[in-house]
Amino acid sequence: MMIPFPYLLYLGAPKDELSVKTSRGVAVWRPELCLGEYRSPGSAITLGLPQLSFAEAAAAGARTMIVGVANAGGTLSEAMVADVLAALEAGLNVASGLHQRLGANPAIAAAAAARNLQLFDVREPPAHLDVGNGRARAGNRLLTVGTDCSVGKMYSTLALERELRARGIAADFRATGQTGIFIAQGGVPIDAVVADFISGAAEWISPARTDGGWDLIEGQGSLFHPSFAGVSLGLLHGAQPNALLLCHESGRQHMRGLAGRALPGLKQCLDANLQAARLTSPDVVAVGVALNTSALPRAEAEAACRAVEDELGLPCQDPVAMGVDRIADRLIETFAETAD
Amino acid sequence: MMIPFPYLLYLGAPKDELSVKTSRGVAVWRPELCLGEYRSPGSAITLGLPQLSFAEAAAAGARTMIVGVANAGGTLSEAMVADVLAALEAGLNVASGLHQRLGANPAIAAAAAARNLQLFDVREPPAHLDVGNGRARAGNRLLTVGTDCSVGKMYSTLALERELRARGIAADFRATGQTGIFIAQGGVPIDAVVADFISGAAEWISPARTDGGWDLIEGQGSLFHPSFAGVSLGLLHGAQPNALLLCHESGRQHMRGLAGRALPGLKQCLDANLQAARLTSPDVVAVGVALNTSALPRAEAEAACRAVEDELGLPCQDPVAMGVDRIADRLIETFAETAD
Secondary structure, three states: OOOOOOOOEEOOOOOHHHHHHHHHHHHHHHHHHEEEEEEEOOOOOOOOOOOOOOOHHHOOOOOEEEEEEOOOOHHHOOOHHHHHHHHHOOOOEEEOOOOOOHHHHHHHHHHHHOOOOOOOEEOOOOOOOOOOOOOOOOOOEEEEOOOOOOHHHHHHHHHHHHHHHHHOOOEEOOOOOHHHHHHHHHOOOOOOHOOOOHHHHHHHOOOOOOOOEEEOOOOOOOOOOOOOOOHHHHHHHHHOOOOEEEEEOOOOOOOOOOOOOOOOOHHHHHHHHHHHHHHOOOOOEEEEEEEEEEOOHHHHHHHHHHHHHHOOOOOOHHHHHHHHHHHHHHHHHHHHHHHH | HHHHHHEEEEEEOOHHHHHHHHHHHOOOOOOHHHHHHHHHHOOOOOOOOOOOOHHHHHHHHEEEEEEEOOOHHHOOOOOHHHHHHHHHHHHOEEEEEEOHHHOHHHHHHHHHHHHHOEEEOOOOOOOOOOOOOOOOOOOEEEEEEOOOOOOOOOHHHHHHHHHHHHHHOOOEEOOOOHHHHHOOOOOOOOHHEEHHHHHHHHHHHOOOOOOOEEEEEOOOOOOOOOOOHHHHHHHHHHHHOOEEEEEEEEOOOOOOOOOOOOOOOOOHHHHHHHHHHHOOOOOEEEEEEEOOOOOOOOHHHHHHHHHHHHHHOOOOEOHHHHHHHHHHHHHHHHHHHHHO
């Protein structure tokens, strides 16, 4: 799977910023993939990209319309079906992260087939996955792990990719969730694979590499989230990471979706991840902590990072507010030493 | 799902003992469910049950034919399709553990629908699963955990069920694999659920219970198997076990399917399981070790059990050769104390 670009980002009739979060992620991290946006007449929310009709987008060279819309239930409304059909009519492939599959809608499937266009349901895992084998493979791999879901793992991974690339180091984001898959033009929705294939899926998205570059693998969930820890562990084993980057949100009151359940301590969480990772990557090391401090004033944010550094002996930065330069420094230093 | 009994066990034309392993498991653990067996003319392998044609089985009161056959690829051969159709014609429901689904065969689906009979594809997980929530629930639950796959977790769980029931204690085997599901007449094939639902599936098969009895949950895989540890961890969190029974096979040379990968030590394995289990069951304790000593002479088997007992301070028995009475004693003693 390689989603053809340039993209037209479909916003529909967004109700709020949250409903265009996926599209905004693509626009922020891959502006070079994005030609424009489509929103229904009368909508005020914009990504700041050129407004294009389906025909205008196709004429300008767009290859794929990205339905990066989040709604309750992940359903395709009648209005969205009509828009998808119109986009196909204009000659665009269509990719969707909705739970309800494009390919399961007979009209959409027929329209795509008639025009020889591709439909990408990025929540549908690939059919050819093998079970993981845990065999040591070549290459440098970093995985982001978290104290909880939604603490900034995708953002941190992409920020590190940008930082390493800016320094001339080959680095590739490997996607495990829907927004990430649009950004990377491919990947595996790791929480949607059949349980037996979790680690195999992680092995598949980060195969052996020998160019000295890094695969930066988007983490999911948390070993300490009782709903999803199995996904996180399978991903950890399959990723076979040389390096871990721990992600956390300052001030998070409880595990996502589970009122009353406390988050683990940072050291506890990191130790558990390192211990589990050693099964397939005996020399794994932590290289930093990405702290989402958006809830804190700047002075407190910096103090929070210093406190983490003192506790763990690792560079700690908020990727949004402070970048990830010191985390990248540590990564490079650590693996320059081991390469000697 | 509740597979109607009595069963007719379908053996087909078995090539060896391994190919009837599933049917034999049902015959051994639930003789009261099994009315007879069907094998193709000329086959020598038998479970020792009455040989019945489909019509004879139906006339004798059989409700469901169990296709408990293991073959490479898990496919339905033409001969098997013909036999399934003949069984439906005779009025039997059909349950299968093959990878290839009964319901996906148009002739079988049509024949079942025409006669208002049920098809059970036990490798197909239920559609209504929720994600796990990790909330504390009432009841006594024991989970078998292992150093590896195929070390005797199902057998040990069933042996403990038999032992507790013989002592008048309510105890119910909860199945997570295909053979177990035929035995329990229901359950969830935990390795076949979508990754996000592993712990939710485990919660679903062992709901809150308040009768003082035990849910004895069939474990799968191993936290130390790099192919399947995600399944094992999700099951561990969802099972929310009060008690763990560690299973191991003496003399196993390497992790199943992974030549060169050593098994974990028993203490290392038990500690990792206890630590992970505490996320949803803070007071979890180990109550014993089930050691598969089939590769050892009896004297060595007993010495191996004593060595484990000395190391871990837990009763250790081979459930096949020695029973599980001392493990049951420990379980009862431990929870009699906590009930006081």
